[in-house]
Amino acid sequence: MSTVDPRSGARAPLFFLSYSLPPIHWVTGNPAENISRFYKDLSVHVSELVGPVTGVDPGFLDSSIAGGERWSPELLQAAGTCQVFVPLVSSTLLGSDWCGREWDAFARRRIVPRSGASSAHETAIVPVTWSPTNGTPLPRVLRDIQRFSPTAMPDPDIAVHYQRDGVYGLLTMQWENAYRAVVWRLAQRIVAIHRSYLVEPWVPASVDELCNRFTEEPG
Numbered sequence: 001m002s003t004v005d006p007r008s009g010a011r012a013p014l015f016f017l018s019y020s021l022p023p024i025h026w027v028t029g030n031p032a033e034n035i036s037r038f039y040k041d042l043s044v045h046v047s048e049l050v051g052p053v054t055g056v057d058p059g060f061l062d063s064s065i066a067g068g069e070r071w072s073p074e075l076l077q078a079a080g081t082c083q084v085f086v087p088l089v090s091s092t093l094l095g096s097d098w099c100g101r102e103w104d105a106f107a108r109r110r111i112v113p114r115s116g117a118s119s120a121h122e123t124a125i126v127p128v129t130w131s132p133t134n135g136t137p138l139p140r141v142l143r144d145i146q147r148f149s150p151t152a153m154p155d156p157d158i159a160v161h162y163q164r165d166g167v168y169g170l171l172t173m174q175w176e177n178a179y180r181a182v183v184w185r186l187a188q189r190i191v192a193i194h195r196s197y198l199v200e201p202w203v204p205a206s207v208d209e210l211c212n213r214f215t216e217e218p219g
Contacts, residue, residue: 012081012201013060014046015190018103019088019130020096034171035088036063038183045187050194071207079105080203084190088130088167089147094139100212103141105204107213112198124199126189129166139214150185158182 017039021031039061046058060078079085085106093099103125111124127147150159158178162170170179204210 012083013057013078014050014082014194015042015059015084015086016078016082016102016106017042017059017061017086017088018093018099019061020090020093020099022092032063034168035061037171038088038167041180041183042187042190045184046190049187049191075102076105076205076207077203080109081201082106083124083194083197083199085125086186086190087125087127089127089133089142090131090166090168091133091136093130094133094136094142094214096214097212100139100214101207101210103213104210105202106199107141109202110200112200114196114198122193122197124193124197126186126193128186129163131166131168132164140216141213148186148189150182153181153185155181 017035019035021035039059043058050058060082062072062075062078079102085103087093087099087103106125111122113122123145125145127142127145129147150162153159155178158181161175161178162182165173167179167182170182
């Protein structure tokens with residue numbers, strides 16, 4: 001049976017980063033380093049925008065996932081109490097049962113506007129283009145949600161490069177200024193959602209309560 005602790009939201013991470021790495025034998029180097037840097041940079045910006053809160057981390061990143069490992073209580077708690085869900089969209093993520101279940105854990109929760117000015121149809125899921133998914137069928141849940149797209153950039157080409165190559169592409173090609181601008185705008189988007197909406201906590205007791213949202217048939 002699932003548990004809901006109304007007090008847990010106050011101690012929850014503000015955002016949850018969902019990602020999947022390719023099998024290690026497919027790549028050279030350490031692709032996890034790019035994920036780690038992105039998470040740290042985003043966390044710094046979010047912390048700056050919301051201010052310090054004692055004992056609260058701005059985000060959650062499960063760095064222990066190596067594929068096939070069991071779901072930890074910490075991960076279930078974070079997915080069930082964070083306020084913004086940020087999936088890093090890639091072909092690898094879309095083929096991950098694990099990430100599809102993380103999406104399900106967050107999507108089941110109710111979103112409540114904090115004020116009458118907030119839209120009742122907002123989502124607190126912010127898909128970020130991590131790498132191109134050309135040729136990979138997109139699941140319905142992703143087609144139904146608009147991906148993050150940075151606006152008011154210092155150079156309009158930045159948004160074009162991000163949409164075409166993703167954050168991973170910006171890092172790989174060492175477009176440092178473009179990367180920094182995208183992460184800053186993303187942090188602003190996360191904090192804007194947090195200030196406008198409350199996502200009520202729902203913590204599954206185990207992974208068995210969750211389904212892979214990426215394998216749902218089109219409706």
